[in-house]
Amino acid sequence: MDVLGNIDEVQQHVKRVRMEGRSVGFVPTMGYLHEGHLKLIETARRENDVVILSIFVNPLQFGAGEDLDTYPRDEERDRKLAEEYGVDVLFFPTTEMMYPEPMSIRMSVTKRTDVLCGKSRPGHFDGVAAVLTKLFNIVMPDRAYFGMKDAQQVAVVDALINDFNFDIKLVPVATVREEDGLAKSSRNVHLSARERDEAPAIQESLQAGRQMVMAGEKNPVRIIQSVTKFLESRTHGRIDYIELLSYPELTSVDVIDRPVILAAAVFYEKARLIDNVVFDTDGKITTG
Amino acid sequence: MDVLGNIDEVQQHVKRVRMEGRSVGFVPTMGYLHEGHLKLIETARRENDVVILSIFVNPLQFGAGEDLDTYPRDEERDRKLAEEYGVDVLFFPTTEMMYPEPMSIRMSVTKRTDVLCGKSRPGHFDGVAAVLTKLFNIVMPDRAYFGMKDAQQVAVVDALINDFNFDIKLVPVATVREEDGLAKSSRNVHLSARERDEAPAIQESLQAGRQMVMAGEKNPVRIIQSVTKFLESRTHGRIDYIELLSYPELTSVDVIDRPVILAAAVFYEKARLIDNVVFDTDGKITTG
Structure with missing residues (x-):
């Protein structure tokens, strides 16, 4: 080298x-x-x-x-x-x-x-x-x-x-993940044991949102509501944002009629974690 | 081709x-x-x-x-x-x-x-x-x-x-010039006969400024004054600017202690002409 x-x-x-x-x-x-x-x-x-x-x-x-x-x-x-x-x-x-x-x-x-x-x-x-x-x-x-x-x-x-x-x-x-789906990050070491147990819910909630699209839901507002509810029920972390935007333009969409990103950021005691999933109108993962 | x-x-x-x-x-x-x-x-x-x-x-x-x-x-x-x-x-x-x-x-x-x-x-x-x-x-x-x-x-x-x-x-x-030193420009056709006669004074005045530096003058204000006076005496065109700046930084200088550009723009009836000369502290042309 x-x-x-x-x-x-x-x-x-x-x-x-x-x-x-x-x-x-x-x-x-x-x-x-x-x-x-x-x-x-x-x-x-x-x-x-x-x-x-x-x-x-x-x-x-x-x-x-x-x-x-x-x-x-x-x-x-x-x-x-x-x-x-x-x-x-x-x-x-x-x-x-x-x-x-x-x-x-x-x-x-x-x-x-x-x-x-x-x-x-x-x-x-x-x-x-x-x-x-x-x-x-x-x-x-x-x-x-x-x-x-x-x-x-x-x-x-x-x-x-x-x-x-x-x-x-x-x-x-594609994002590298732990076996339980948590996105690898140098910040994961700052999680408490309980936070570490809960954190895989971030990716799970995003995948749940994607499943809704696969099942025919095209309304971003309903998906974000559902993802938020899911995530709130699974972790004590404070949600910074959950957003659904066109990808790669990152503009807001009224209906899922093009590739989109569903992304979340969650504050834990000593770390802020982010994750996302990018998929097309059928919920098929397109990038990463 | x-x-x-x-x-x-x-x-x-x-x-x-x-x-x-x-x-x-x-x-x-x-x-x-x-x-x-x-x-x-x-x-x-x-x-x-x-x-x-x-x-x-x-x-x-x-x-x-x-x-x-x-x-x-x-x-x-x-x-x-x-x-x-x-x-x-x-x-x-x-x-x-x-x-x-x-x-x-x-x-x-x-x-x-x-x-x-x-x-x-x-x-x-x-x-x-x-x-x-x-x-x-x-x-x-x-x-x-x-x-x-x-x-x-x-x-x-x-x-x-x-x-x-x-x-x-x-x-x-380097700028391409007519035989009398006027910088070639598609705008020269818009000059009246009298303006065309006078316009070579732009480059002449800049060269006169350069001569001052060759003779030891290092003060930009005096050079600009002299170039302005020279040019005003040789043409009826209205001077837009005569500037002396460091080159290529194009910052103002108190004394000529680095390469500089001496540049002018002159309004004629139907054309605005520009020209310049770039030289070092000894008045030697450095670029173009």
């Missing part, structure tokens, strides 16, 4: 790879790799000749009062995992390299952001769009891999690629 | 070219080609294996009340000129192809724009940055060619490439 810290080096490396006709799969991360990341790497490994992993904690996507300074880091472990999972190039830039001076051009994501988790993180996806534009231009991949756990991020990347004609295939990868 | 209207076709074509190890030079235009464009094409032709010319009148960079609808077009002539000057690929997309739906992500150029011509064209360079991001991702050139006549545009493209790590070399090309 090559560990490259220099932007020019990566661009030169990728140009050689592409001139050899070899395909490049890209997994952008903020490090502190967990099973979700490893599944992205595994998927990229299967589908490409060369796999490039980037680790960069992007200050631009953290708001005031967010946890930029305390964001967990473990370079040594990340490096070993990357090697073990067959990454060819690990790109590990410094902040100074990525942002040598304040940017002159700002990106503003004006759609897909004022819903779900985006509501409570103003500017977050602007920073995501900017750093991904940079990373896409540095790594120049054929395919880029993102986890469906953060479905809103996938929707924003979809907009970025389409709006600006990046010649990159977006590959959404 | 291949005439391609389809974004995918261009991307596939360029990928083949690059896999063959051949270099790509890109000349983005809004068509109605004049000698300035032809010099860009000639320069690209000399420096690259493959030359791609795009012709697209980008609605995003026209403000309300600007001349989008009446912008001159002559596809047949442009096509012949492109062929004659050795263009390999002419990319001629429709507006529907470039903007199939309203964009979700906006670019805002927050520096280098509130000076020179940018002052009177709010939002113009936002549209330029967005369409160039798209075109760069479609054409994936090694080098991109822009005329120094619009030095502010060159400065914005420089910011775009640096901010977002495009692996593209920006090549500024």
